[in-house]
Structures are given as structure tokens and as C-alpha cells.
Amino acid sequence: MSNKPATPTSIKVMLVDDHPVVRDGYRHLLENTPDIRVVAEANDGEEACALYEQHMPNVVILDLSMPGIGGLETLRRIKAKDPVMHILIFSMHDSQTLVLRSLEAGATGYLTKQGGVTQMVEAVRQVAQGKLFVDSKYVPDLMHHRLFATEDPLHVLSTREFQIFQLLAEGHSVSDIAVMLSISPKTVGVHHAHIMRKLRLQNAAQLVRLAIRCNIVKP
Secondary structure (H helix, E strand, C coil), X not given: CCCCCCCCCCEXXXXXXXXXXXXXXXXXXXXXXXXXXXXXXXXXXXXXXXXXXXXCCCEEEECCCCCXXXXXXXXXXXXXXXXCCEEEEEECCXXXXXXXXXXXXXXXXXXXXXCHHHHHHXXXXXXHCCCCEECHHHHHHHHHHHHCXXXXXXXXXXXXXXXXXXXXXXXXXXXXXXXXXXXXXXXXXXXXXHXXXXXXXXXXHHHHHHHHHCCCCCC
């Protein structure tokens, strides 16, 4: 975390990523700008939710793939506490579906780790002002989705169902998901059944194949 003195215009940032080396790179980049200050770092979603209340950053830079509750649930919990909090997703997942789901869940921006580092400073500044920042390559897909949402096979899932779909595709059990999301195994089971019915899936293998095809998980 930064020892750089605060200024009246400093943007306070919290980094949330389970790879310390990656966080070091982000911090070095951001700390070399005069108007951004890293005030906290978290290794997972649970830690992020606790540190958020201690430090009250202006922007949270959040990875989606982390141990524990994961990025989307972390996003949901922080937004539940502070609906106007600005969250920038910075993820390895180059997926139109995840971009859309993140924005629908309340994220203010989305960058991928493949090429987004060069845009991060600009993204943090825009997101801190409440302005949407999404890599320009996603804009045609986002516009297309608004016109042809039914082409996305996952559009029928609610936000919670999509979250559980992703966790199931990553290999988590119903009981694990219940603990991660602080809900009962029975509730997870009901959502699981709805997911399978809505997507017309017969087994776990089909669910994983669909998640890979939609670029939700890596093969």
C-alpha cells in the first residue's frame, strides 16, 4: 500500500486479486501517477469486503476468478453496502457474457488482463467519476446484444442463476457453493435445477461444455 501523501484530488484505490505479483504490477503502475493512491489490497473477496469498510476507496479494481466467493459475489456484496461504489473489473476472461453480467451487477468498467494494463490509469480516472469504461473492442458486441439478446444462450438466467452456473462450471459442489454464497444447499439445489431446465441441459458435462463455448471458463 502507498506511502504517497494524500492530496485533495487523490483517487483512493483498492486492489483485489489473488496473485501478489499481479497486484505489485498494478500498484507500481498506479503509484506512478500523481492523482491515484492505492490504499488497500485484498487476496480474495471476503478480505475485500472487510477492507472496503475500513478504507472506503473511491475505486475497487476487482478480479473475477479468485478463491472463495469469487469476483461477481464480491461485486454484489460491495454494491449492496454501497450502491454508488465504482468497481472496475480487471479479468483474464475475454468474454462478452461476463462483460455484460458484470455491468448488469453494477460494475462501472471492464478491462481484460490481455491488453488492459495500458488503459488502466485512464479507466480508473473515468470510473472514479462514475463514467462507464469498457474496452472499445467490446462496444460492437454490447450494441449487438442490446438488439439481439436472445442470441446469448445464457440470457435466460437470473443474476444468481448465472453466478451459480459459473461456479458449477468451475467444478464447485452444491455444498461448496452454499458456503461461498452464504445460502443453504437446498437453495443452491433449486437454482441448479432451474439452470438445467432453462438451458435444456442433461448433465454436468453439457453444462461445462456450454460454459467453455461461452468463454465463461477456460478448457
